[in-house]
Amino acid sequence: MDLRFTPEERAFREEVRSFFRENLPEEIRRKMVDGHHPSKQDIVTWQRILNARGWAVPNWPVEWGGTGWDPVRQYIFLDELQSFPAPSPLQFGVYMVGPVIAQFGSEEQKKRFLPRIANLDDWWCQGFSEPGAGSDLASLKTRAVLDGDHYVVNGQKTWTTLAQHADWIFCLVRTDTTVKKQEGITFLLIDMRTPGITVRPIQTLDGGHEVNEVFFDDVRVPVENRVGQENRGWDYAKFLLGNERTNIARVGVSKQRIRRLKELAALERVGDGPILENPRFREKLAALEIELKALEMTQLRVVAAERRRETGKPDPASSILKIKGSEIQQATTELLLDVVGPYALPYRPEDEEAAQGTNEPPIGPDWAGPAAPTYFNWRKISIYGGSNEIQKNIIAKAILGL
Structure with missing residues (x-):
């Protein structure tokens, strides 16, 4: 298997890099480099810049704004986006519900959403x-429950990321309790302004407001907002999760984090020299780089298989990408704590809501503030998108035949 990029693909990479350099606002890029969260407006601004260029939804069908790129060019684009670094287009729209609507939605839903x-x-x-x-x-x-031309929805969702900003939510709901549990689920698109919806914030360990509880009390949803057939929602969810699991490797994110680690480790000192010259630190950094290169090669093999259309289903190797990708991302946050040292100890909330009422001055360099919150927050990466333990079961069955 030849995993080398062609001259045309290398030229495409340079085109993407040039566009990012010339069009991503510097204040947004600086925020990303320093490990701070982009604001809602940052994400909106950048996605609209990408959309004007025709690059906001590269994985969609061409007739709905997609680029027509093959899997290799899609990989190159995502790798450059993450390693530049630039904010990703909103995951829930571009990589989750958008492809589901494009694949299974009605013509009216496609035109509307x-x-x-x-x-x-x-x-x-x-x-x-x-x-x-x-x-x-x-x-x-x-x-x-179907009531005329509406579904009446009652229940609760939790860990709903960024629901405080949301205009719409795509939901899995139970519409049949008499069949196997996977066969009684329906996929609904629900306007968050509908009466009966309550969003309650969950404060995370880093003090931020990223996730929420969402309650539905007699919420009426038009039948026209159902995607596909009733009780087929589990099939659509598997389609969605297959895309999420491959993207969750985030090789470009880890590349950028390691590059930043080296820059900071060359500045911060321990004893008589910079941390970067400490043998133990260099050993851990080198081991992490080797693992990341192996992960990148695995992802390229998956991409090459997609290009040759060796399989019509998500590659089981995507579970390997998910496991190792999440482990490497977490390892980068651990190494950053080694660099930050005691400056990681003060609690410095980045979230605007959490920061209200505090007048404590910052301690240490500006980039040190997000280090500990990111470390704690990224413990979740090995859980969402299908926990790593579940991914190991998939590998055992699909790859090893156990």
Whole structure:
């Protein structure tokens, strides 16, 4: 298998890099480099810049704004986006509900929602997890009962990321309790302004407001907002999760983090020299770089298989990408704490809501502030998108035949 890029593909990479250098606002890039979260407006601004260039939804069908790129060019674009670094287009719209609507939605739904998702005119969130249905998502209990030309939805979703910003939520709901649990689920698109919806913030360990609980009390959803057929929602969810699991490797993110680690480790000193010259630190850094290169080669093999259309289903190797990708991302945050040292100890909330009421001056360099919050926050990466333990079961069955 030849994993080398062609001259045309290398030229495409340079085109992408040039566009990012010339068009990403510097204040947004600086925020990303320093490890701070982009604001909602930062994400909207950048996605609209990408959309004007025709690059906001590269994985979509061409007729709905897609680029027509093959899997290799899609990989190159995502790798450059993450390693530049630049904010990713809103995941819930571009990589989750958008492809589901494009593949399974009605023509009316495509015309109504897809252009607005591409331009981020509508902010979407994901209503899958529930208090009793996380890793076992098929056990969800939020009910939707048909009443004329509406579904009446009652229940609760949790860990709903960025629901405080959302205009719409795509939800899995139970519409049949008499069949196997996977066969009684329906996929609904719900306007967050509908009466009966309550969003309650969950404060995370880093003091931020990233996730929420969402409650549905007799929420009426038009039948026209159902994607595909009733009770086929589990099929659409598997389609969505297959895309999420491959993208979750985030090789470009780890490349950028390691590059930043080296820059900071060359500045910060321990004893008589910079941390970068410490043998133990260099040993850990080198081991991490080797693992990242192996992960990148694995991802390229998956991309090459997609280009040759060796399989019509998500490659089981995407589970390997998910496991190793999440482990490497977490390892980069651990190494950054080694560099930051005691400056990681003070609690410095980055979230505007969490920061209200505090007048404590910052301690240490500006880039040190997000180090500990990011370390704690990124513990979640090995859980969402299908926990790593579940991914190991998939590998055992699909690859090893156990």
